[in-house]
Amino acid sequence: MKNNRRNFIKLAGIAAAGLALAPKAMASSGGHSPVKKNPAGIDAKRWAMVIDTTRLNTKEDIAKLADICHAIHNVPHIEGKREVKWLWSAPYGQAFPEQENPHMSDEVHHREYALLCNHCENPPCVRVCPTKATYKRADGIVAMDYHRCIGCRYCMAGCPYGSRSFNWGEPREGLDLAKLNPEFPTRMRGVVEKCNFCVERLAVGKLPACVEASEGAIVFGDLSDPDSDVRKVLRERFTIRRKPTAGTEPGVYYII
Amino acid sequence: MRMQNGFPIIVGLLLFIGALCTPFLVGTAVTGTYKEPELKLPANEKNCVESKEFMREQHMQLLNDWRDWALRDGKRIYTNHAGKEFTISLQNTCMKCHNNKADFCDKCHNDAAVTPYCWDCHIQPEGLK
Numbered sequence: 001m002k003n004n005r006r007n008f009i010k011l012a013g014i015a016a017a018g019l020a021l022a023p024k025a026m027a028s029s030g031g032h033s034p035v036k037k038n039p040a041g042i043d044a045k046r047w048a049m050v051i052d053t054t055r056l057n058t059k060e061d062i063a064k065l066a067d068i069c070h071a072i073h074n075v076p077h078i079e080g081k082r083e084v085k086w087l088w089s090a091p092y093g094q095a096f097p098e099q100e101n102p103h104m105s106d107e108v109h110h111r112e113y114a115l116l117c118n119h120c121e122n123p124p125c126v127r128v129c130p131t132k133a134t135y136k137r138a139d140g141i142v143a144m145d146y147h148r149c150i151g152c153r154y155c156m157a158g159c160p161y162g163s164r165s166f167n168w169g170e171p172r173e174g175l176d177l178a179k180l181n182p183e184f185p186t187r188m189r190g191v192v193e194k195c196n197f198c199v200e201r202l203a204v205g206k207l208p209a210c211v212e213a214s215e216g217a218i219v220f221g222d223l224s225d226p227d228s229d230v231r232k233v234l235r236e237r238f239t240i241r242r243k244p245t246a247g248t249e250p251g252v253y254y255i256i
Numbered sequence: 257m258r259m260q261n262g263f264p265i266i267v268g269l270l271l272f273i274g275a276l277c278t279p280f281l282v283g284t285a286v287t288g289t290y291k292e293p294e295l296k297l298p299a300n301e302k303n304c305v306e307s308k309e310f311m312r313e314q315h316m317q318l319l320n321d322w323r324d325w326a327l328r329d330g331k332r333i334y335t336n337h338a339g340k341e342f343t344i345s346l347q348n349t350c351m352k353c354h355n356n357k358a359d360f361c362d363k364c365h366n367d368a369a370v371t372p373y374c375w376d377c378h379i380q381p382e383g384l385k
Contacts (some may be wrong), residue, residue: 028360034334034335034336035325035329035332035334035335035344036331037330037332037335038332038333038343041332074379081296087258135328137328137330138330145323145327145328146377147323164288172384177383177384177385178383180383180384182347182377182381182383183347183348183378185378186377187377189374191384198329198367203330
């Protein structure tokens, strides 16, 4: 074949077209993402929790759930100001300070309320975290990457609910090392920690540990799905959330 | 032209260059006796998540990617180049085969004088004391 100008331009055109198409063809054939979600896991657009305080309202009952939660997540047991907690209890005045009045029903006033991270729609802890160690996942769970936490405690100042604890000392000193859950890490000195809505259990299709142990007193589900368990309960029962004036839109509701 | 104080200058220079070279000379003597650490490899498993060479050079990068995929994206299943699937977890996947940190991780890390902070939080299979 004679190498004239016409042939050269034709070949150049084909080569240019090939260059433009090749990456896409290659990407569609072999270039897939190496990771995926566990098909056994459960997913939601917005996870939420409803706690029935007519059924779960004593220190002992809530402590039982807290013990299970803390054992699963290797949360250290430390007395006093350096306490580390994911799930705990408080009386009405501390749980709902804005919704108190001087002539409340004695029964409601004297209940204990189970408290935990509210996994807010507008989480102030996420806004203030300088390293993005705390972040909101697509399913509404406010999660933490302890590798990134530098222990500045801005999130603790930001959280209106006291849901975050700082590890002032070595958390392993507050743990019974023989009874650790070997499937979950501990934390180290100098990081903040909090409830994670049992994200590691949801990923394998289990409900959060406190929900499972509550014998129906805590309902968990997808807030964005009108047919979900939580939406059914919220339709039928009167519920309140903690500190509504903070504008954080908590994901934990309390049946009063 | 004759060098002023030539003898002490030349001797001083030779001594100086000799001193500069000693680390290399002594160093080869040390590296000559250095033996690669003998790792205790898992007994019932021949293949790691990726190839031996990849794991040797890139396991730290893989662990970083695993962390971000699991924690941030919620994607906890990794498919390797052979198409086999693994649950993304240091404690529940890696250390189930490499069931002794002292016999595996520490061997190279000690020789390379690196102290990764994995075990500040993660629990080694031997348990904590």
